[in-house]
Amino acid sequence: MENYDFVIIGGGPAGIGFLLQISKDFRNILLLEEKRIGGEIFYAHKITNFPAFNEIDGKTICFRFKNQVKKFKSNIKFEKVLEIECYKNFVLVETEKNQYKSKYCIVATGRKEKILKKYSKLDLKNRYDSIKGENICIIGGGEVALDQSLTLFEQGKIITIISSGNFNKVNMELLKSVKRVARKIYIFSKIIDLQKVNEKYRITFQNKEKIYTKFFDDIILSIGSIKNLPKLKNRNERIYFCGSVKSKKLKQGSISFADGVKLAMKLSIKLKGVRNENGF
Ligand SMILES: Cc1cc2nc3c(=O)[nH]c(=O)nc-3n(C[C@H](O)[C@H](O)[C@H](O)COP(=O)(O)OP(=O)(O)OC[C@H]3O[C@@H](n4cnc5c(N)ncnc54)[C@H](O)[C@@H]3O)c2cc1C
Structure with a gap:
């Protein structure tokens, strides 16, 4: 030895x-x-x-x-x-x-990366995985989530971010860059349900008093480590x-x-x- x-x-x-x-x-x-x-x-x-x-x-x-x-x-x-x-x-x-x-x-x-145990069977991606499709949702609100959205935007993806907080821990420069490129950002949002429907991901979440249901080609989890x-x-x-x-x-x-x-x-x-x- x-x-x-x-x-x-x-x-x-x-x-x-x-x-x-x-x-x-x-x-x-x-x-x-x-x-x-x-x-x-x-x-x-x-x-x-x-x-x-x-x-x-x-x-x-x-x-x-x-x-x-x-x-x-x-x-x-x-x-x-x-x-x-x-x-x-x-x-x-x-x-x-x-x-x-x-x-x-x-x-x-x-x-x-932390995982969402409740949805572990859904094959949700993290930064290590290759991402499929164009219309991508990132769940998370830390610097890693935001940094990842810039990388994906440069690869031609359309980015939506759903965060449970309001980005108060991330640096302003990064947040400004992301706001310029993301299609939509939802803060203070709570995931209610996640399903895979015909090769798309269906996500239902609550933002303020409103409930939204949206479809994405792929979902990236970035909820901490x-x-x-x-x-x-x-x-x-x-x-x-x-x-x-x-x-x-x-x-x-x-x-x-x-x-x-x-x-x-x-x-x-x-x-x-x-x-x-x-x-x-
Ligand atoms: C998207 C993103 C953006 C970032 N931006 C910045 C930034 O702008 N500025 C900044 O300063 N930092 C940034 N960071 C953070 C930075 O990458 C980390 O803080 C830093 O890499 C941590 O270094 P580390 O050596 O502690 O751990 P790591 O970099 O995680 O290194 C750990 C190493 O251990 C290896 N390893 C793990 N388990 C085993 C095992 N069982 N056997 C053998 N090898 C193993 C891993 O493969 C890895 O190479 C960013 C991170 C991410 C993900």
């Missing part, structure tokens, strides 16, 4: 921030990523809050992250982690292909969380990246002390 000082799970901004910083002091590192280097920021339409870029899209950021970690090619494997088990002196990380032993494990697995965690057994001090998996307060790419760098600095200082005391 391969042995490491650090196994990092997740190659999004948090995992990359950790890798870049920890590699200044340690060499025996493995980063495990399920899909792609760069993580969720891949889906961002227009990013204006990243250091050193006036404006950049998510796909380009991922491309640049990929280039930046090229020199760590031998430290990166594309495998999905299924289970993490903590022991007194090591952590066992199990993927679909292998098992790895590590002194420490960094969990930087981000967040995943939850922690995206592999199975975790016997959590102890050998495991650290970083980036947006820790809290939804950290759900900006640059904050996640900085959290990875910060954690690596903290651990480097702590472990170099132990290493020096032991004379190696």
Whole structure:
């Protein structure tokens, strides 16, 4: 079984921030990523809050992250982690292909979309899926929902947004852009029913006192996120969380990246002390 000082799970901004910083002091590192280097920021339409870029899209950021970690090619494997088990002196990380032993494990697995359990059989889409048809409804009112509507508008889709709130948590610049392109936006709306009827989605919702029923080619759910965690057994001090998996307060790419760098600095200082005391 391969042995490491650090196994990092997740190659999004948090995992990359950790890798870049920890590699200044340690060499025996493995980063495990399920899909792609760069993580969720891949889906961002227009990013204006990243250091050193006036404006950049998510796909380009991922491309640049990929280039930046090229020199760590031998430290990166594309495998999905299924289970993490903590022991007194090591952590066992199990993927679909292998098992790895590590002194420490960094969990930087981000967040995943919430689903509407009541309608889980309806095959409602989220940002990972390909969207069919032209007439699209987005259910949700956060920045991710709005950002997604801009991406879809550029792909030629007609966008309707149904939100239970009034966008008070999203930034004004984004909201202004979306108002310019969306066909219709319903705020303070409550979903009453969702059905699939002859390959279309029929949605019934209440907006103020009025009940509406509308048909769409496809529906995207963007109603918030939850922690995206592999199975975790016997959590102890050998495991650290970083980036947006820790809290939804950290759900900006640059904050996640900085959290990875910060954690690596903290651990480097702590472990170099132990290493020096032991004379190696
Ligand atoms: C549409 C959209 C627009 C956005 N716009 C902006 C913006 O303008 N500015 C900004 O700063 N942020 C933006 N964000 C938020 C930003 O993408 C996230 O805050 C950031 O990506 C979080 O970084 P992270 O590393 O914590 O998690 P993630 O980016 O989610 O990375 C986690 C990584 O872990 C991997 N992973 C998960 N589970 C496993 C497993 N079991 N095994 C192996 N690998 C696993 C995932 O594949 C992923 O690559 C946007 C996000 C979206 C979706």
